[in-house]
Amino acid sequence: MMPRLSPMLAVSGETFDSDEHLFEVKWDGVRALALVEGGQGRVWGREGADYTARYPELEFLGRWPAGTLVDGELVQFQEGRPDLSALLHRHGLTGLESIRRAGRFNPVTYVVFDLVYLRHASLCGQALSFRRHVLADLVGQYEHPQLAFSAGLIGSGRELFTAAVAQGQEGIMAKHLASRYLPGRRSSAWQKIKPTQIMPCVIIGYRPARNGLSSLFVAAQRQGSLQYVAQLSSGLTESTKAQLAPLLVRRTCTRPVVDCSKRGLRVVPELYCRARFLSWTVGGRLRGASFAGLITAAAD
DSSP: OOOOOOOOEEEEOOOOOEEEEEEEEOOOSEEEEEEEETTEEEEEOTTOOBOGGGOGGGGGGGGSOTTEEEEEEEEOEETTEEOHHHHHHHHTOOOHHHHHHHHHHSOOEEEEEEEEEETTEEOTTSOHHHHHHHHHHHHHHTOOTTEEEOOEEEEOHHHHHHHHHHTTOOOEEEEETTOOOOTTOEEEEEEEEOOOEEEEEEEEEEEOOTTSOSEEEEEEEETTEEEEEEEEOTTOOHHHHHHHHHHHHTTEESSOSSOOOSSSEEEOSOOEEEEEESEEOTTSOEETOEEEEEEEOOOO
């Protein structure tokens, strides 16, 4: 029985060019590893959750050589582009019949980008360039409509990033061609490069904690009215929390100015901050939002 490994993880980075790196699209989906044993494919996620029963359309993986372990992304394509919202809806299905129906009429695509084991032999110590060369041959031998190889290019990282963002992709990955596969570890040999935006928001509430607060609730103007858009937890340093806590306490109110279902305290919307985010969700929220600094703070 082969081990159920955790995937190798990347650090955040910025665009660059390099002849020592492979650049590929960062697919907007659900990370998944797949292992072939006993003529069947077994699929699981980052936390070890078993996805096999959720995606019956991936049964074709059982035709691959026994002892093969690949790493990739489950992607739901809509009009040629990844649709994360549609995938998450699909991912949450629990009824057997609804899962089977989705697998037939709205199947996911398994986009593979790394080969960890082949015929029970570990390739973790081999260079990325070698692993991907073998993987490309394997995908070519076992072609299937729901299987895709994540192609990439060497050198022109900035060019690929610009093109990927223009196409509506989440961003790109930069991977050192000589890098080993490190299961469960985050390594600078792999970098995830995403576009970010910054917008002003007004603080409408916060979640209190022993040190004053743990997160902020912020709103922004949308469609002619002030609407809740994000809960900001990351980006808040201890010094920022210490600065904000007394300002927020003095502005607490019992009647919320903006509708927000998050549990916490509400404040009069007088303090403004910058929020860094990746994109807007279909539901009007900031995706991947983090605190990027105060804009103004009225003197008290």
